[in-house]
Amino acid sequence: MTPERVALKHRTLVFVAYVTCVVAVSARALGAVVDLSWHDATASHHVLAPFISIALIFRGRERVFQQAETDARGGLVLVLAGLALALWSAGVNTLPISRDALSLTVAAIVVQLWGGFLLIYGRRAARAAMFPLIFLACLVPFPSTVLNGATLVLKAGSAEMVAGLFTLAGTPFHRDGFVFSLPHFAIEIADNCSGIRSSIALLLTGALAGHLFLSTQWRKALLLIAILPIAIVKNAVRIVSLSLLAVHIDRGFINGQLHHEGGVVFFVFALAILAPLLTILRNSEPATSTHSN
Numbered sequence: 001m002t003p004e005r006v007a008l009k010h011r012t013l014v015f016v017a018y019v020t021c022v023v024a025v026s027a028r029a030l031g032a033v034v035d036l037s038w039h040d041a042t043a044s045h046h047v048l049a050p051f052i053s054i055a056l057i058f059r060g061r062e063r064v065f066q067q068a069e070t071d072a073r074g075g076l077v078l079v080l081a082g083l084a085l086a087l088w089s090a091g092v093n094t095l096p097i098s099r100d101a102l103s104l105t106v107a108a109i110v111v112q113l114w115g116g117f118l119l120i121y122g123r124r125a126a127r128a129a130m131f132p133l134i135f136l137a138c139l140v141p142f143p144s145t146v147l148n149g150a151t152l153v154l155k156a157g158s159a160e161m162v163a164g165l166f167t168l169a170g171t172p173f174h175r176d177g178f179v180f181s182l183p184h185f186a187i188e189i190a191d192n193c194s195g196i197r198s199s200i201a202l203l204l205t206g207a208l209a210g211h212l213f214l215s216t217q218w219r220k221a222l223l224l225i226a227i228l229p230i231a232i233v234k235n236a237v238r239i240v241s242l243s244l245l246a247v248h249i250d251r252g253f254i255n256g257q258l259h260h261e262g263g264v265v266f267f268v269f270a271l272a273i274l275a276p277l278l279t280i281l282r283n284s285e286p287a288t289s290t291h292s293n
Contacts, residue, residue: 008065011120018116022109026086029105036102036141041197045204049138052208056132064128068121075119082112099144106140131211138204147196154194154232161236162189169244180243187243195235198267202234202274203227209278219281226277234270238263 023030037047057064085108089101114133118126126133142150159178166173166180174181178189206227210220 008068011068015116015120018120019113022112022116026105026109029102029109032102033106033139033141036099042147042200043141044197045200046139046141049136052138053132053136056135056211057129060128060132064125065121066128067124069124070120071118071122071126074123075115075117078115078118079112080115082108082110082115085111099141103141103143107137110137110139135207150199151191151194151196153228154196154199154235155189155191157228157232158193158195158235158239159189161232162239165236165240166243169240171244171247182243183247185246187239189239193235193239195231195238198234198263198270199227199231201267202231202270205271206274209274213278213282215285219285223274223278223281226274230270230273233273234266237269238266 033043033046036043037045086105089104089108113136114126117129117133121129155178159175162180163173163175166182172183180187180189203224206223210223214220214223
């Protein structure tokens with residue numbers, strides 16, 4: 001084993017020990033994240049974020065750790081910032097931990113992990129592992145204001161698209177905000193009908209696909225920007241499809257199995273829209289581009 005490999009192994013052992021300490025000290029908050037992921041469908045991705053980040057770093061390990069070096073100044077600044085944020089969050093935490101307080105606490109953990117990585121492996125490694133490190137932030141639960149704002153945007157966009165699709169289908173309706181009165185019954189685009197859960201999954205899928213298959217930043221950004229309209233179209237198609245089935249075939253469709261368990265079908269529909277866009281963006285890249293590792 002070369003001296004560089006030995007040095008990298010030692011650095012990795014130190015980093016693993018550091019991560020273990022951070023996790024041990026933060027066990028209560030991380031346990032709350034696991035519990036939130038188990039009971040809240042909008043948070044199910046949080047527990048996967050660290051494993052995806054580790055997998056991405058491992059996948060690109062040759063490039064990431066090619067020139068590992070200690071960055072004491074930058075690393076310690078982030079570590080201390082994370083500790084300060086942790087102390088601040090401890091002052092506002094109550095039992096049970098609220099979602100917003102948990103967001104602050106877990107953000108402090110992520111900053112500490114970023115700081116440890118920068119301290120032990122250096123700026124070049126951190127720059128090469130930028131996407132996995134940023135993706136680690138998906139461990140942080142969305143604050144309620146962010147989640148509520150995103151839900152409202154999706155509801156508003158879905159309502160406009162639903163109105164357009166009903167018009168195209170020739171279905172008579174009366175709209176009052178998020179309530180659509182159809183022949184024989186009315187539907188409401190409530191918060192749990194906003195598509196927020198599948199939209200989060202679609203956003204993360206698009207981010208990962210862009211990282212893995214695209215090289216240029218503007219193409220990656222374009223793919224992410226496309227997620228919002230795709231999510232709105234997908235949600236509107238779901239609402240209108242169930243409504244038309246209920247109008248013309250059986251009213252049970254509006255609250256039936258397809259309504260409660262058919263999300264996967266419409267998520268696949270969204271992926272069917274996203275995949276051609278990804279293919280077009282990938283094929284349009286210069287031949288000299290090297291896709292992300």
